[in-house]
Amino acid sequence: MSDKVTHECGVALVRLLKPLSYYQEKYGNPLWGFTKLFLLMEKQHNRGQDGAGVACVKLGMPAGEPFMFRERSVEPEPLNKVFKSLLAQYDQQVQAGTVHPEFPETVKRGFSFGGELLMGHLRYGTSGGYSMLSCHPYFRRSPWPTRNLALCGNFNLTNTTELNASLTAMGQHPIFATDTQAILEKIGFSLDEAHQELYRQLRAEGLPGDAISQRISRDLDLGRVFTRSAEGWDGGYTLCGLIGNGDAFIARDPLGIRPCFYFQNDEVVAFASERAPLMTVFDLEAPQVSELAPGHVMVVKHDGSLSQTQFAAPQPRAECSFERIYFSRGNDIDIYEERKSLGARLLPQVIAAIDHDWERSVFSCIPNTAEVAYYGLMSALRERRRSEVKAAILAAHRSGALDDVLLDELILSNWPRSEKVVSKDIKLRTFIGQETLRNQLASHVYDITYGSVNPGDTLVCVDDSIVRGTTLRKSILRILQRLHPRKIVIVSTAPQIRYPDCYGIDMSQLGKFIAFEAAVELIKERGMTELLREVYDLCRAEVSGGEPARTNHVKKIYSPFSAEEISAKVAQLVSPPPNGWGGQIEVIFQTVENLRAAVPNHTGDWYFTGNYPTPGGYRVVNQAYLNFYEKTEARAY
Template sequence: MSDKLTHECGIAMVRLKQPLQYYQEKYGTPLWGFTKLFLLMEKQHNRGQDGAGVACVKHDVPAGEPFMFRERCVKSDPLAKIFKRLLGEYNKLVDKGDAHPEFAKTVKEQFDFGGELLLGHLRYGTSGGYNMSSCHPFFRRSPWPTRNLALCGNFNLTNTSELNRNLIAMGQHPIFATDTQALLEKVGFFLDEEHEDIYRDLRAKKLPGREISAQISRDLDLHRVISRAGEKWDGGYVLAGAVGNGDAFIVRDPSGIRPAFYYEDDEVFAVASERAPLMTVFDAELETVEEMTPGHVMVIKKNGEVTSKPFREPLPRTSCSFERIYFSRGNDIDIYRERKALGARLADQVIESVDHNWGDSVFSFIPNTAEIAYYGLVSALRERRRTEVKDEILRASQAGELTEEHLDNLILRNWPRSEKVISKDIKLRTFIGQEGLRNHLASHVYDIAYGSVVAGKDNLVCVDDSIVRGTTLRKSILRILTRLNPRKIIVVSTAPQIRYPDCYGIDMSEIGKFIAFEAAVLLIKETGQEELLADVYRLCREAVAKGESVNHVKKIYDRFTPEEISARISRIVYPTNVDWAGDVEVIYQTVENLHAAVPNHSGDWYFTGNFPTAGGYRVVNQAYINYFEKSTARSY
């Protein structure tokens, strides 16, 4: 994606099923689980660079000794900094003789992260800022192990304000910082109630005080806790939690919007936001990594028992298609195939755009997540060209026109050409405060391969995975590409036009920043239909006030075809103040082709405006209200 887009977080959990000494004897280190957590997080580094955090729960710690630990960082390269510091502490303990790796018991006693239950989080900030206070995992502490809670997640809720009001109604004093804090307090409240219910029952049975804590731990029903806490959650979410007694849980939203996968054998139970990292880290076969069932909570008790039960009524499955287009790494076998299919399904539009001029067309991609789709497009084009050549050879042969010169021109000089035309050179540092200077530096983020295009003759086709705001196209990429002086620049998006805000994980809440929306509004104004903008504003206000699940913003787009909006986008991004007179065309994937290429992830609300929950409709209408009122407030 050429535009910077903050988005999904990543989670990781490693729950060891054997004593630490087992891993020391089999793998030569008592930190086997700790290193697996780091690898799971590193393999999901694409899911968050704004911050990272890890937590650990140790089993069977003597009274008076700490049993839960946490480390977080929001500096640059946070994951590396966390593990470097923790491993540095471990090595100091070993060097001083306080911990002996061959005796895992000493590692567990001395090293904070020498425990059986490990939790990790990679953060992309969508709300709550970028400081330490909004970095997961969140902690809730108590002298009772079963009331201690560490929580992290990959989610956005559409109704955080409502949840906070509920907390106030319960008598709490929530801090209005993030939806994570609201969830922590909500889960914590019902965790406390579960604890108190069991405690009162055991006291009534006159169970000795020393045995009460252990019995509460055995009886604690985290499925019931989550069912009560999550009754009114609206959004896309995967939550991972660790309780101080050693129990753990994973929760996935009823629509399956956010992804979660798990792997289990007799040594470990592990969870991650993507499937491929689990396969790589644990050398697991494809069929042994399972997808978590939407609307379920998986509970891992301290004794190792794993259960999965529904906690909410199921909703139609609408898994996020952006996960497949962009967010997840492309080394998952299914995602790799889907991205190639997305590229291949653009072939017809591209062929029409270059007017079947194979020999004078150069194909490339805008790094780096579009590369796989680019391979799919080029493969489809070459297959199409082979069919054309075959048909022409048969025709010419039957007509007696097949000559060496004809073959030469037909086959050797008229094929799609692939070049690495553009590459990312440097990353603009955010400490540059002045906007003009930032924009000037941004124009040099990308480099081009001079001479890769025949000036004034070649079409240049560049594949991008998605075009959200078009900012980088306007201010950087297209201006740079004009230096090659192609006859025409064609930017091809493997995703359809992004028209509506996402409120389930992606930081796309300001509808006025979407280039598709900008183009539609310009078309409305240019065709004398401005009264529609005020009409939609009035309808959106009424819908928000009444709590209606209807998307009135669709009316902005309904007056025009997707092709008309794409043509207007092409005019918007056309580079100005450059010495170039070629054409620019922006091509988008169709929604129909998206679903054909990615059949099992039907979540498409950012393209179609069909939201899977009531909160989504409230958000889209509020986003338009904010736009019309020129407010920069978040719509959720």
């Protein structure tokens, strides 16, 4: 993706079901679980590069010894920093003789992450910024093991203000920082209540203190705790939590917006945000990896037993389609095929854009995530060209006109030509939040292969999505002009992004979407500016009304225009100064119908269609328009 879109965060959890000595004997590594956690996070590194954090719980530690640990970093390359720091600690302890790898009990006692329960998080900064205060896992401490809580997640909630208000109403003094803090305190409150209920009951039975602690640990019902906590949440989430006694939970939102997968055998239970990392790290086939059902929380007790609880009523599934278009790695076979299909389904629009001129057309892609869709488009182009050649050969044969010259013209001179035209030649942090600095960097991220396009060719470049058009306008199209094609066609495998997201992707400022900018420009050009005020009044009434929002009034901004009209205006808006180049620029977007055909099982497409799965989404889209109209940069949630 050439534009900045904040990535989804990634989670990983590993629960060893055997003592550390088992893994030392079988695999020669008492840190087998720790290594698996690192690999799961490394294989999901695409999901977060602003921060990384890990947590560990050691089972059965004697009283007085630490049992719960956390390490985080927001420095450059945070994942490497976290694990290098921990392994350096381990090596120092081995050299000092306090830890002996051949004796796993010394590893558990001496190394902070020599435990059986491990959790990791990869973060892309959204509302919480980029400081350590916003880096997961969050930690809630207590001298009671069953009241200690470490929490991380891939999520956004739309009603954090209401959640904080409910905490205040309970008598708490929450810090209004992030939705993570609000969730931590909600779960922590329910955890405290469950602990106190058990404690009073067991004390009334006359049990001694150590027996009470053991019984609380045994009887603590995390499924019930989470069900109490999650009542009233509006958003998309996958949450992982560790309790100090060794219990763990993993929960997924009722709509399935955020992904979560898991694997279990007699040695380990492991969870991750994507299926492919589990397959790679544990050497699995796809059917061995299961998907956590939406609206369910999986609990792993300290004794290793697993249970699932449905914490919310079933709802129509609305998995985020952006996971398939862009966020998840393409080495999952289903995602790979879907992305190829997204590229292939652009075929009719692309052929029309090149005016069937195969001989003078060059096809390429904007690296790196558009590559698979590009393969799908090229495959479709070649299949179409083969059918045309076959028909031409048969017609020539029937007419007696078939000869070597005709065959050369049909096959050799008019075949789809692919080139690596655009390159990402350096690693720059193009997701840096500061707008001015990011734009300066973005203009140098991409470079071209000079001479790969002949003057007079049509150059077709595939991108997986176009959000703001900033990088197209400030970098990519400027450098593509240097090749002097007669026409540049930018092809997006995603439809026009028209509406904000509020369930994980940090796309909340409506005025920054290039499709919205195009629609507003068309409104102004055609003397329809009263529509802007009309929509403002409708949005204000919707947001300020007492009932939950249910109508997306921003749809009225787009309704006077066809998708083709908006695409044409987008092409004008992203076109840089010609600088002596007199060619044409065209922008093509995927249709929503083709998206649904290519990605049939992930129906969450509110950023394209404006059809939100929760009331919070409708409130956010209307608030986003109010912010645009009032010229405020505030986030809509």
